[in-house]
Amino acid sequence: MTLAELFAPFGLKAPPLEVRGIALDSRRVEEGFVFVAVPGIPLPHRKPLDGHDFIPEALKRGAIAVVGERALALPVPYLRVRDAREALAHLSRRLHGEPDRRLALLGVTGSKGKSTTASLLHHLLQAGGGGAALLSTLGLRLGEEARPPLGHFTTPEAPEVYAFLREAADRGLKAGVLEVSSHALALKRVEGLTFRIGVFVSFYPDDHLDFHGTPEAYFGAKALLVERAELAVLNAALPHLERLRARPHLLFGPGGEVWGEGLREEAGGLRFTLHTPWGSGEAFLPMLGAYNLENALAASAAALAHGLPLEGVLEGLATFRGVPGRMEVVQKEPFRVVIDFAHTGKSLEAALKTLRATTRGRLLLVVGAAGERDPRRREDIGRVAARLADKAFFTEEDHRTEDLGGILQALAQAAEREGGTYELVPDRKEAIFRALAEAQEGDTVLLAGKGHEHTLERGTLALPWDEKAVALEALRALGHLGQGPGPGKGGL
Numbered sequence: 001m002t003l004a005e006l007f008a009p010f011g012l013k014a015p016p017l018e019v020r021g022i023a024l025d026s027r028r029v030e031e032g033f034v035f036v037a038v039p040g041i042p043l044p045h046r047k048p049l050d051g052h053d054f055i056p057e058a059l060k061r062g063a064i065a066v067v068g069e070r071a072l073a074l075p076v077p078y079l080r081v082r083d084a085r086e087a088l089a090h091l092s093r094r095l096h097g098e099p100d101r102r103l104a105l106l107g108v109t110g111s112k113g114k115s116t117t118a119s120l121l122h123h124l125l126q127a128g129g130g131g132a133a134l135l136s137t138l139g140l141r142l143g144e145e146a147r148p149p150l151g152h153f154t155t156p157e158a159p160e161v162y163a164f165l166r167e168a169a170d171r172g173l174k175a176g177v178l179e180v181s182s183h184a185l186a187l188k189r190v191e192g193l194t195f196r197i198g199v200f201v202s203f204y205p206d207d208h209l210d211f212h213g214t215p216e217a218y219f220g221a222k223a224l225l226v227e228r229a230e231l232a233v234l235n236a237a238l239p240h241l242e243r244l245r246a247r248p249h250l251l252f253g254p255g256g257e258v259w260g261e262g263l264r265e266e267a268g269g270l271r272f273t274l275h276t277p278w279g280s281g282e283a284f285l286p287m288l289g290a291y292n293l294e295n296a297l298a299a300s301a302a303a304l305a306h307g308l309p310l311e312g313v314l315e316g317l318a319t320f321r322g323v324p325g326r327m328e329v330v331q332k333e334p335f336r337v338v339i340d341f342a343h344t345g346k347s348l349e350a351a352l353k354t355l356r357a358t359t360r361g362r363l364l365l366v367v368g369a370a371g372e373r374d375p376r377r378r379e380d381i382g383r384v385a386a387r388l389a390d391k392a393f394f395t396e397e398d399h400r401t402e403d404l405g406g407i408l409q410a411l412a413q414a415a416e417r418e419g420g421t422y423e424l425v426p427d428r429k430e431a432i433f434r435a436l437a438e439a440q441e442g443d444t445v446l447l448a449g450k451g452h453e454h455t456l457e458r459g460t461l462a463l464p465w466d467e468k469a470v471a472l473e474a475l476r477a478l479g480h481l482g483q484g485p486g487p488g489k490g491g492l
């Protein structure tokens with residue numbers, strides 16, 4: 001597409017130069033790119049930058065046009081807009097040929113469970129035969145082809161979202177499942193997309209307050225997804241349900257139209273009767289944790305509303321292979337080692353309670369708390385760790401530019417107030433080695449917080465990280481390897 005074509009609907013005259021991409025970070029601008037200058041977001045812990053200050057750098061790197069919010073005179077075509085983030089999304093959509101017109105989009109949001117629900121929904125649609133793409137924290141999928149996630153994002157910036165959807169549509173896939181964070185909705189990363197179905201899995205008002213400011217603003221951001229979707233699939237237990245029910249909707253969970261009865265937690269997963277407006281059937285989901293019932297209901301409701309038959313959904317649930325880094329069992333004997341992404345007090349509590357029920361010995365925990373994220377999480381994590389684990393090893397978890405010592409002290413103080421047993425081991429690898437060295441037969445060691453993530457953020461560096469590889473290395477060093485499922489075979 002040429003610059004003239006791209007900017008035509010915006011009333012900006014531009015030469016017929018070929019546009020090779022759009023970027024909002026000057027460091028990613030290449031020859032032939034459009035640079036969109038975005039003002040940074042003021043957060044309590046850091047002063048924002050402003051993309052407008054990087055326009056000279058973007059021009060030096062070859063930007064052929066610029067979009068921004070200030071009045072500027074530039075040597076290349078310049079489009080001044082009221083909201084640069086909104087413009088970024090609309091330009092990206094146009095540049096990539098409005099790929100949402102060629103795909104049925106299903107968006108999944110929620111404070112907890114959105115990655116699992118999105119993965120499961122993708123699996124159901126894929127197993128149902130239509131061919132589906134997935135964009136999530138856990139990575140990307142184009143049909144069966146898996147790719148690592150785009151950076152540290154759940155939902156990346158609009159240029160990446162639209163480029164991915166274009167690739168999915170070009171491959172002939174019929175549907176796209178997008179995990180959509182509240183940040184993405186607030187920052188207009190998915191602006192302009194028409195969602196056929198919007199799924200709202202769960203809401204915990206105390207998450208992400210550092211970014212959204214108030215629980216109302218946080219809820220409002222998440223609600224945008226379902227309010228813009230043609231059909232809203234809603235957890236019947238959500239707050240402000242009357243507001244969300246104003247649109248066409250399907251409710252799941254107790255009191256809803258899609259619900260589970262007689263849940264049994266078995267060693268290999270969850271068994272329940274699935275009731276839906278399309279009929280009822282016996283369901284088995286090979287995942288641990290009663291809380292996964294909610295995710296299963298959300299994904300099933302969305303798949304059914306999308307047109308999958310009930311039998312297809314039941315078959316798909318039974319063949320789901322679980323989610324990497326979510327209650328993933330690395331070793332079963334002589335002690336169990338489990339990796340989970342739990343990084344808030346609430347999710348840590350759920351993970352520890354689930355594991356306690358099937359642990360004969362002690363429950364050991366390796367956990368930290370992120371820097372530059374809501375500091376209240378530290379208190380919650382420290383308290384839950386002390387209350388529900390027999391011993392916690394507090395360690396680093398993406399402390400970023402914050403002082404790691406301060407974060408560890410906050411965790412320790414919270415644990416102390418609960419009378420818990422803990423050790424401070426700043427280096428995460430060392431903490432994992434220490435916890436595994438201490439484990440005895442019948443114990444469970446939970447490595448919480450990093451899950452599937454591929455980086456560990458120290459200062460301004462994002463170091464490569466693979467929690468499972470570190471756990472396996474420690475087990476090998478301790479002479480335990482060979483007794484568990486081994487690499488790539490996690491899952492209960």
Ligand SMILES: CC(=O)N[C@H]1[C@@H](OP(=O)(O)OP(=O)(O)OC[C@H]2O[C@@H](n3ccc(=O)[nH]c3=O)[C@H](O)[C@@H]2O)O[C@H](CO)[C@@H](O)[C@@H]1O[C@H](C)C(=O)N[C@@H](C)C(=O)N[C@H](CCC(=O)O)C(=O)O
Nearest residue numbers: 024025026038040041048049050051054153154155181183
């Ligand atoms: C809080 C948040 O979302 N911040 C996003 C925001 O950063 P910011 O406003 O602080 O950016 P900034 O550093 O002040 O810079 C301002 C502008 O100048 C630009 N710049 C900056 C430096 C430079 O050399 N050149 C340049 O052009 C930047 O690209 C940016 O556009 O804009 C940046 C550029 O788009 C994003 O990368 C950044 O996401 C950061 C990486 C992030 O970690 N976001 C997280 C919180 C996030 O989005 N998480 C959700 C999931 C949350 C969850 O459910 O757990 C997600 O969807 O991933």
